[in-house]
Amino acid sequence: MAVAVVFIPGIFGFGTFGHTDGEHITYFYRVEQALLRAKPSLEGKFVFTEPPPTASLASRVASLHARLAALGSEEIYLVGHSAGGVDARLFANSRYQAEGVPTVSEREPLIKKIAGIVTLATPFFGTPLADRLRRVAGLVLPELYQASIAASQVDLSDLGTVMMFLSEAVRRLGGPASPNQVVYEMLAHHVDRQTAEDIGRFMKQVSSHHELVDDLTVANMARLNRTIAGGDSVPISSFVTAAPPPSLGRPALLEAPLRRLLYAAMYQLTRSEPLDGQSLPTGPWIEPRVGAELLEGSNDAVVPTASQSLDGTAAGLVWGDHADVIGHFDSPGNEGATFLKSGAGFNNARFDALWAAVATHL
Numbered sequence: 001m002a003v004a005v006v007f008i009p010g011i012f013g014f015g016t017f018g019h020t021d022g023e024h025i026t027y028f029y030r031v032e033q034a035l036l037r038a039k040p041s042l043e044g045k046f047v048f049t050e051p052p053p054t055a056s057l058a059s060r061v062a063s064l065h066a067r068l069a070a071l072g073s074e075e076i077y078l079v080g081h082s083a084g085g086v087d088a089r090l091f092a093n094s095r096y097q098a099e100g101v102p103t104v105s106e107r108e109p110l111i112k113k114i115a116g117i118v119t120l121a122t123p124f125f126g127t128p129l130a131d132r133l134r135r136v137a138g139l140v141l142p143e144l145y146q147a148s149i150a151a152s153q154v155d156l157s158d159l160g161t162v163m164m165f166l167s168e169a170v171r172r173l174g175g176p177a178s179p180n181q182v183v184y185e186m187l188a189h190h191v192d193r194q195t196a197e198d199i200g201r202f203m204k205q206v207s208s209h210h211e212l213v214d215d216l217t218v219a220n221m222a223r224l225n226r227t228i229a230g231g232d233s234v235p236i237s238s239f240v241t242a243a244p245p246p247s248l249g250r251p252a253l254l255e256a257p258l259r260r261l262l263y264a265a266m267y268q269l270t271r272s273e274p275l276d277g278q279s280l281p282t283g284p285w286i287e288p289r290v291g292a293e294l295l296e297g298s299n300d301a302v303v304p305t306a307s308q309s310l311d312g313t314a315a316g317l318v319w320g321d322h323a324d325v326i327g328h329f330d331s332p333g334n335e336g337a338t339f340l341k342s343g344a345g346f347n348n349a350r351f352d353a354l355w356a357a358v359a360t361h362l
Contacts, residue, residue: 004073005362006047007031008064010082010121011054011212030327034355035362042362047071051087056211057224058098060087065102068110076110077362078117081326082303083212085122085238089310092117095231114234118315118361120325121241121300125278125307126221129270130213218272237315237361239354240281240308241300241325242292243267243342259341263321266301266340273297274306281305283314286357287350292319301340316357320346325354 007028028048035042049067051060064087068076078088090096092111094104123130214220246264273296274280280294294317298305302322308314318325324346331348 001045001071001073003045003075003077004047004071005035005042005045005077005079006049006068006071008049008051008078008080008084008087009053010080010084011216028326030351031355034327034352035359037352038356038359039362042359049084051084054210054212057083057086057090057215058101060212061090061096061098062101064088064091065107065110074113075115076113077115079120079358079362080117080122081120082122082322083216085117085119086124086216088117088119089122089124089232089236090228092234093228093231094233095228111234116361117234117236118239118358119236119308120239120318120358121303121308121322122238123216123221123303123307124238124310125225125304126216126218127270127303127307128218128272129266129302130216131218132269134210134213134217232310236310238281238309238313239286239316239318239325239358240283240305240314241303241318241320241322242294242298242305243300243319243321243324243344244291247343260343263301263340263342267299267342270299270301270304271297272299272304274304278306279312281309281312281314281317283317286316286318287353289319289345289350292317301342315361316354318350318354320344320350324351327351 009027028046032046035046047067049064051063060083068091078092080086080088091107092114094111097104215224243263246260246267280296280298285292294305300320300322320329321340321342321344323329323340324342324344329346329351330341
């Protein structure tokens with residue numbers, strides 16, 4: 001294809017599980033549909049990458065190089081969610097070099113083809129959540145990933161589902177378990193065998209590689225940013241997310257207790273004041289919502305809002321959590337489609353408005 005719009009998922013991100021001509025789960029499925037509604041001329045131009053989900057940034061950048069080199073496209077746009085935005089920036093940065101990553105001169109022919117980079121909820125300055133999870137990554141990451149996959153298939157407000165995840169966490173503390181078998185057992189009644197097996201194989205990667213969590217700590221990202229400063233030549237348009245502080249009142253807990261509690265915990269673990277060189281980004285709100293505002297400590301339950309823009313400006317400010325912007329939010333007929341319940345009121349209208357705004361950069 002002459003023009004390619006290349007999607008790069010974040011931590012826990014994937015391409016497609018299952019057969020594309022049958023039952024399957026796609027990470028960016030709702031994004032693809034929203035972009036086509038906004039800009040039908042993009043039909044046939046989408047490419048979905050599958051970086052190693054929790055391996056190092058260097059491994060992910062090398063994976064991106066291999067995928068872009070195989071395209072043969074003349075013009076490339078990179079769209080990265082979360083850590084995927086960091087991947088895109090590092091790939092195109094003329095001062096970035098790491099072991100296992102093609103040299104700048106080897107990447108240069110592809111960098112020249114990149115017309116623009118769009119990032120969403122990207123931790124350019126790292127996230128305190130990574131600092132606070134790094135010591136327990138081997139225990140926590142597989143469970144969080146299972147939850148994020150199952151959220152699109154299972155209503156996590158259901159007590160039986162809550163107990164399933166709790167029992168699995170306890171089993172892991174007591175000894176190793178087979179990711180293939182665990183995931184298949186959890187999803188066997190909701191997806192076909194091929195999809196469950198694809199998820200199981202992917203889980204092996206998540207269980208055995210946790211380098212990305214360490215790479216995304218605040219201190220390590222600060223060191224990386226100092227090393228590559230001045231090397232950005234491709235324009236970067238950043239869409240920045242912020243969600244409301246958690247509400248744990250009786251109505252909220254009665255609606256979705258597990259997801260409300262998980263959101264509250266992740267919001268607090270992510271909360272921090274802007275560090276030196278950071279500021280709360282400025283820019284237009286996407287589908288403005290009454291009560292939406294940026295405050296010190298604002299975040300989306302995974303990444304601080306102040307960490308999501310390199311220069312303090314945003315192509316758009318989004319009132320929603322980290323998963324909302326890629327289509328993992330509750331909507332009529334698709335309740336329970338996210339493992340977070342932020343109370344941001346994210347909906348189809350805001351989702352479409354966001355991706356219509358992204359389309360103007362492609």
